[in-house]
Amino acid sequence: MTDLKYTIKDFKSENEVRWCPGCGDYAIMNAVQRTMAGMGIPREKFAVISGIGCSSRFPYYMSTFGFHTIHGRAAAVASGVKAANPDLSVWVITGDGDAMAIGGNHFIHLIRRNMDLNLVLFNNRIYGLTKGQYSPTSDRGVKTKTSPFGTVEDPFVPGQLVIGARGTFFARSIDSNIKLSQEVFDGAAKHKGTSVVEVLQNCVIFNNGIHNAITDPNHRADRQLILEHGKPMLFGEENEKGIIFEKGKLKVAKVGENGVTTDDVLVHDANEPDPTIHMALINMQLPDFPVAFGVIRSVSAPVYDVEMAAQIKTVQQTRKIKNVDELLNSGNTWEVTTENGSTGKDCPKFEFK
């Protein structure tokens, strides 16, 4: 399978891409296509399943098998696809409205089951396709068309739901950082189980600049912590800052100040089953902390579709019933050998006789 030589072009469809000019979705799709081209999997084995929203137009722009389903249900449809054919590489494309609001139930249960799917969550913290209503990831107080005086509710942090649902893989990226996105998509594709990748995406029309505080090139080094497994959690222009663990909490410290040395800086262990530090990393927010990116959590656990297939195989090894004829004749049966005029349910005549 490694001799498949695909390029990004092999994953683009003939359909005209109709996202708004400047939309962050273009870059995310670019990274997904680059990732797929490098996976060494035949193109017909990819299935891209989406729900409803701007991001969910995604399958139409791909040359793979694709299914643009209904609002919130992509995770459930994709679960059926994977259960039917575990051999496929199944990708779920969804947004903060699709996955966190109407599809919240499917989102958490997909993660709980650990079905081997890759879920890309486009988080622009707004409803774009319906033209600018607040979403479950919009900040408290934000003013939108449906919250003209500001919202009175707190947002979900997607990663918290992933951890709460016993997630085995969570990564975060930014639409504009194609290199990082490609790295985490690659990690997601290789992970066995449900991989959730939250991509901070900019909606140029209804929520332009929502992630600017994080993505601003002038402050990027101070405000982004790009995690790598096995590497110390350092950031800043000169990597002069690090995350340390103090009194049961994460804390930002300057290396060389207050007796803090590089040895005190936490080393990222994405494979640690205990989710405590992963949760703390997910929760880091401006201005006290940088925002964590990269693969935050990647641990192994039983995978639903693998277990489902294995259970069938195990049962079949010792099965007594091998086909439907044997099933129908199993258990209590009896013979009627004499026919004396009166027949069974004789009217209307039974169709298949």
Added chain:
Amino acid sequence: MKDAKVIELDEVAIRFSGDSGDGMQLTGTLFSDATALLGNDISTFPDYPSEIRAPQGTVGGVSGFQVQFGQKQINTPGDYAHVLIAMNPAAVKANAKFMKPGGTIIYDSDAFNEKNLNKANFKTDDPFAECNLDDYFKIPVPISSLTKEGLKDFGLDNKSVLRSKNMFALGLVCWMFNRPLDYIEEFIKNKFAKKPVVVESNVKVLHDGYNYGMNMQHMTPSYLVNPANIEKGTYRNINGNHATAWGLLAAAEKSGLELFLGSYPITPATDILSALSERKDLGVKTFQAEDEIAGITSAIGASFAGDLAVTTTSGPGLALKSEAIGLAVMAELPLVIVNVQRGGPSTGLPTKTEQSDLMQALYGRNGESPVVVLAASTPSDCFWYAFKAAKIALERMVPVLLLTDGFLGNGSEPWRIPKMSELPSITPRVAKDAGSFQAYKRDSENLAREWAFPGMAGFEHRIGGLEKNETGTVSHDPDNHQKNTEIREEKVERVVDMVPDLETCGDDEGDVLVVAWGGTYGHMISTVRELRKEGKNVSLAHFNYIKPLPKNTADVFSKFKKIIVCELNLGQFASYLRDKMPQFEYHQYNKVKGLPFTVNELKQSVYKLLED
């Protein structure tokens, strides 16, 4: 040897009744199975409350199981019971109205104390008089104390002892109806294989009950019901939910596809999910979803990926699945949706039967959203209509909605086991030529598109809920939408070439045509047979195909002076027929009590029509 008090009957109905914790469903089922094994035709009707354990001793907590069996064809569980087994006073109160005049009531006299009489809201200490059951043959049996006495050496606690009293009643009834105990013993041994003391105690009590009947024969009548004359073959007992599950398995085998079931537990449909969960040996993939919506959408995903995909539910669940059914209509994927109807609306009467989801099945979605609608008519023919639903879905790339109901799903009857070789073939419309494949290119005859799923190289395509043109590209073109809307409707209508002509039972023409559909068949055919025996010019047209209707329907209707549509709702099928064939006048007989029809009430409604 039994003494002279033997009553020979063509058919007899027995009702087991007690607290919902008394094990009456098991008692009734075991008796029915033992009876079917003896060669009687049977029909059963479990009638139980929705609470698992309603307050003990109250009328609301009474659980009943009625079985009718006989030496002739049995189509219903019987309007009224000849024999009632009542484990407490509440059971008498709840079932008085289901007793045949002059019938026999066997009751646990230990349970007829002041406390239980109060719980059942009796005002005097004579519950039988209060229920107008004076003229019935009543047999008091101290079932509780005899059970205790029989188990005194087993070292069991009081609660465990009393749990076996249903076996005493069962043993007694087996003696009365001349049923051997070996099948029941075998069942107990298998069920409690790991608990020898439970096996021994239950078998002991079962025999105690049987022997009690024999010893007390001076006061206990015994009945003789000879085996029925039925068609040659191998038989088994089956209920509608199992038959549905097995019909789907048969379709998977015939079509060469793997079976996927996405479902969420709901009364009274859950047994289909559990019956298929047991069949890992046949490779079934069952997915107990997080909700009804995930049940159907996972099935749609499995269908997209090439499985025979099914979702099962009951009324409220069907409502939740509506939007997703629309997706399957738009995506034109094969999908079987089984709705085991129950009393509605909302939570309604979860454990009771009704036919009130017909309109929901036909129209309950946004947009013009046609699906094929079938209805099974007996517990065993759920097998055939589940099979047929899958055949239509796979050969015509269309969602098919199969309506059964609680009465069929839980009711059982003997079934001549078909051979797989007798069933018709199923040829899924799997695409073959990648070069000419287009997502919505259709067969010119039946208008079905082709099915290509992930993994098939060269067939990569995109589908979805948005309107498309023939190539599968999203299209908002007004003319394209009009055309496709009409095509989707016409595609369903053309399934009529897979629908057999409507057959009348009785004559091809006459005074009254009784029209019905689905699970009421047994009561309808019994009614029409009895009326014809009385010399009435009445025939039956019973529908299994609702959409599309059989193509000779109007022809059949036109030969009768009067048409009466009988259904367990306020007239949904009648309205549908009025819409499709307004040239006829449709009289109606409707019932929405959560109960099946009785033959008696149906006869009355026809008499009235004949007189008018």
